[in-house]
Amino acid sequence: MKKSILDLEPKLVWKHFHSLTQIPRPSKKEEKIIRFMKEFGESLGLETIVDEVGNVIIRKPASAGMENRIGIVLQGHIDMVPQKNSDKIHDFEKDPIETIVDGDWVKANGTTLGADNGMGVAAAMAVLEDKTLVHGPVEALFTIDEETGMTGAFNLQPDILKGDILINLDSEDEGELYIGCAGGINGNFRFTYKEEAVPKNMKAYKIGISGLKGGHSGLDIALGRGNSCKIMIRLLHHGIEKHDMLLSSIDAGNMRNAIPREANAVVVIPNEEEEKFLSCFKKLTATIKAELSVTEPDLKITAEPTDTPSFVMDANAQNSMIRATYGCPNGVIRMSDAMPGLVETSTNLSIISSEKGKIKVICLLRSSVDSAKFDLVNMMGGIFELAGAEVDFEGEYPGWKPNPDSTILKLMQEVYHKNYGKIPEVKAIHAGLECGILGSAYPNWDMISFGPTIRSPHSPDEKVNIPSVGKFYDFLLETLKNAPVKPIV
Numbered sequence: 325m326k327k328s329i330l331d332l333e334p335k336l337v338w339k340h341f342h343s344l345t346q347i348p349r350p351s352k353k354e355e356k357i358i359r360f361m362k363e364f365g366e367s368l369g370l371e372t373i374v375d376e377v378g379n380v381i382i383r384k385p386a387s388a389g390m391e392n393r394i395g396i397v398l399q400g401h402i403d404m405v406p407q408k409n410s411d412k413i414h415d416f417e418k419d420p421i422e423t424i425v426d427g428d429w430v431k432a433n434g435t436t437l438g439a440d441n442g443m444g445v446a447a448a449m450a451v452l453e454d455k456t457l458v459h460g461p462v463e464a465l466f467t468i469d470e471e472t473g474m475t476g477a478f479n480l481q482p483d484i485l486k487g488d489i490l491i492n493l494d495s496e497d498e499g500e501l502y503i504g505c506a507g508g509i510n511g512n513f514r515f516t517y518k519e520e521a522v523p524k525n526m527k528a529y530k531i532g533i534s535g536l537k538g539g540h541s542g543l544d545i546a547l548g549r550g551n552s553c554k555i556m557i558r559l560l561h562h563g564i565e566k567h568d569m570l571l572s573s574i575d576a577g578n579m580r581n582a583i584p585r586e587a588n589a590v591v592v593i594p595n596e597e598e599e600k601f602l603s604c605f606k607k608l609t610a611t612i613k614a615e616l617s618v619t620e621p622d623l624k625i626t627a628e629p630t631d632t633p634s635f636v637m638d639a640n641a642q643n644s645m646i647r648a649t650y651g652c653p654n655g656v657i658r659m660s661d662a663m664p665g666l667v668e669t670s671t672n673l674s675i676i677s678s679e680k681g682k683i684k685v686i687c688l689l690r691s692s693v694d695s696a697k698f699d700l701v702n703m704m705g706g707i708f709e710l711a712g713a714e715v716d717f718e719g720e721y722p723g724w725k726p727n728p729d730s731t732i733l734k735l736m737q738e739v740y741h742k743n744y745g746k747i748p749e750v751k752a753i754h755a756g757l758e759c760g761i762l763g764s765a766y767p768n769w770d771m772i773s774f775g776p777t778i779r780s781p782h783s784p785d786e787k788v789n790i791p792s793v794g795k796f797y798d799f800l801l802e803t804l805k806n807a808p809v810k811p812i813v
Contacts, residue, residue, distance in 0.1 A: 340446035345421040350406035393460025393807040395487030400444035401470030431787040439788035444493025459804035492773035498792035504752030507723035517641035526592040535622035538585035538783035541672035542755035552587035572633035648711035724760035
């Protein structure tokens with residue numbers, strides 16, 4: 325008999341995580357999960373607030389004898405990244421996530437799991453429900469739209485929460501404490517093309533890329549994984565330069581904060597170039613696969629005959645887009661000098677899509693240094709402006725500056741050492757935690773982030789380590805039990 329996540333320990337955490345998997349909650353589509361969280365808080369008889377944008381706040385009073393402790397805010401986001409394999413039939417707005425227990429890991433069947441940040445949310449829900457716990461005043465803050473714009477964090481009212489310590493439950497390595505994160509900004513570049521008649525004596529092909537691992541565009545950006553947008557542009561550039569290829573359509577990537585895994589393009593080739601094109605294509609794909617053989621052993625690149633499209637893009641628009649995108653920086657730009665091993669600045673070429681006379685190119689730029697982030701903005705803006713694209717940068721959010729003298733940091737280091745015999749690593753993360761934004765609304769907060777071990781978030785390979793969930797939750801409970809005493813004013 326297959327093991328269910330409902331059989332796993334700690335049962336209360338996994339019970340709540342299971343309930344989250346049953347409710348569709350892609351970013352921007354959180355109506356059902358907002359309603360569910362509201363009803364959950366009210367069913368416990370706890371003060372429950374839904375603010376104007378949809379953030380849910382649930383307050384639990386201190387347990388007996390703990391009323392003199394500093395209030396702690398447990399924070400996580402209720403949306404998830406909707407990614408699936410191309411052969412998986414799944415509607416993220418309607419269908420539940422199908423979970424699989426695989427040894428020490430829980431994963432999903434062909435989709436993202438939603439452990440990011442469902443495990444953190446489930447842990448907070450368990451704290452709210454369990455009446456046997458010892459803790460000071462607790463508030464749970466469940467934000468919306470973290471994955472696509474951090475709308476919930478940006479719109480949080482500065483006077484709605486009472487606690488003075490924020491524990492963010494959205495990190496992904498057990499045994500590590502995070503005290504800083506990168507800021508980010510979205511780069512949007514648009515080209516306009518004319519639809520032209522397909523010339524005579526042309527053969528149509530559909531070029532496909534699949535089998536890439538993808539992953540989180542910040543956490544996984546230094547792993548050397550293939551980017552389907554970059555690979556497709558490389559193939560198209562060769563075809564145009566060497567074989568008079570013409571482009572009809574392109575569809576590569578679908579999430580700004582995920583390393584793109586798949587891409588498709590429809591092209592036409594002059595009949596007299598077909599044989600030569602196929603020979604060169606075979607050689608070039610072999611070269612690309614050899615370059616990525618270690619990191620992407622399952623990479624698949626195909627060119628298959630297809631029906632002749634109704635149009636091709638005009639050559640000027642086609643060439644401008646391909647040259648600009650080929651030259652677009654992608655990956656790690658600079659490593660941190662202050663924290664060895666940490667990516668300081670990066671960019672992810674996330675999406676290239678064409679429709680109705682427009683080509684859309686989207687990148688996500690990250691940096692823990694604001695000046696470096698805006699230097700990258702100027703760099704990429706210059707490339708695309710020269711190519712004649714419409715350039716727009718939006719959705720900028722700040723980084724979170726580390727505070728090595730943090731009270732909650734010192735407390736959690738002591739608690740972890742006492743319980744597990746070692747001091748947890750203190751790190752910053754190359755990802756957009758909400759702490760930087762929340763700290764702008766609550767500058768008095770002492771903040772920290774931690775979580776269970778999660779691998780390959782933002783991809784269908786996402787999985788969470790089962791033993792780490794128990795350790796993460798026990799650590800959380802011990803931290804709450806040892807919450808600092810309120811200072812005497």
